[in-house]
Amino acid sequence: MLACADVAKTYATERGPVEAVKGVDLTIDRGNFAAIIGRSGSGKSSLLAMVGGLSRPSRGSVSIDNTDIWRLSDNQLAQFRNRHMGFVFQFASLLPTLRxxxxxxxxxxxxxxxxxxxAYEAATQLLNQFGIGGYADAFPAEISAGEQRRAVIARALINNPVILLADEPTSDLDEETEREIMDHFHAINRSRGMTLVMVTHNLSLAEQADQVVHIAEGRLAA
Ligand SMILES: Nc1ncnc2c1ncn2[C@@H]1O[C@H](COP(=O)(O)OP(=O)(O)OP(=O)(O)O)[C@@H](O)[C@H]1O
Ligand SMILES: [Mg+2]
Structure with a gap:
């Protein structure tokens, strides 16, 4: 389903190059739940951004369903992401001027x-499932951070992605809401075989994973 080969990312900064990811080989099977864990600054978000087609690797390749995503044109990649992938970023981002x-x-x-x-019917269903159906007509600034986060998760699922990439998706939610969202992910995982790749600092969440990917200083750790 997902295969990374020698994926690396070096950022050019004013202080010189920062090697955030130093050559990662990784495969995740279809329908699996993989948890990415590791200390702050170890390169988890950088890796996820390359897997998600959001940030071009400095070297190496990422294949999803046998498509080498970084060989696609910008337009093809945008279309591939829209059709096949869902994203929940570390810092939730809803468009402020839209309901x-x-x-x-x-x-x-x-x-x-x-x-x-x-599209609106599917969106309404997701909002209801996540307990925020009452806020359909609200603007992002009018709801809480956790409610915004749930809307971001709903948005990530609207196109029935084959793979969901989530960067600490439940970090600012209470335990009960976190459990509801994880249950929802597991349900889609079972019913549609959606692959879930999730960065988390929560070890009890990581324990539920089929596969734990431990990153330390930009490399896979044991
Ligand atoms: N756009 C960028 N430009 C320069 N350096 C960056 C950039 N993004 C990340 N870094 C650096 O790359 C390293 C890895 O960052 P990354 O965000 O991938 O870590 P992380 O594991 O997601 O951390 P956290 O758990 O705090 O979210 C860090 O040293 C960070 O300072
Ligand atoms: Mg991060």
Missing amino acids: IIDNVALPALLGRARVPAD
């Missing part, structure tokens, strides 16, 4: 020719 329902429906409206009514 919650519009934010969640947006990837469906931008993607495959879905009828707007269907």
Whole structure:
């Protein structure tokens, strides 16, 4: 499903190059839940951004469903991401001028020719599942950080991705909400075989994973 070969990322900074990821080989099977753990600054988000087609590796390759994603053109990559991947970033980002329902429906409206009514119906269902159906018409600034986070997760799932990449998706949520969201991920994981790659600092969440990927100083650690 997912294969990284010698993936590395070096950032050019004013203080000189920063080697955030130093050559990672990794495979994750379809339908698996992989937890990425490691200390702050170890390169987890950098790795996830390369896997997600958001940040170009300095070397190495990333294949998803046998597509070598960094060989696609920018347009092809954007389309591939929209159709096949869902993202929950470390720092939640909803478009501030759109209502919650519009934010969640947006990837469906931008993607495959879905009828707007269907996109909105799917968005409404997801909002209800995540307990924020009452905020459909609110703007992001009008709801709490945890409610925004749930909307971001709903948005990530609207196009039924085959792979969901999530960077500490439940870090600012209470335990009960966290459990609900994890249950939801597991349910989609079982029913549709969605692959889940999740960065987490929560070791009890990592214990639920099929595969634990430990990163230390930009490399896989035992
Ligand atoms: N855009 C950037 N430019 C320069 N250096 C960066 C950039 N992004 C990350 N880094 C550096 O790369 C290293 C890895 O950062 P990264 O964000 O991948 O860590 P992380 O494991 O996700 O940490 P955290 O758990 O705190 O989120 C760090 O030393 C960081 O300072
Ligand atoms: Mg990070």
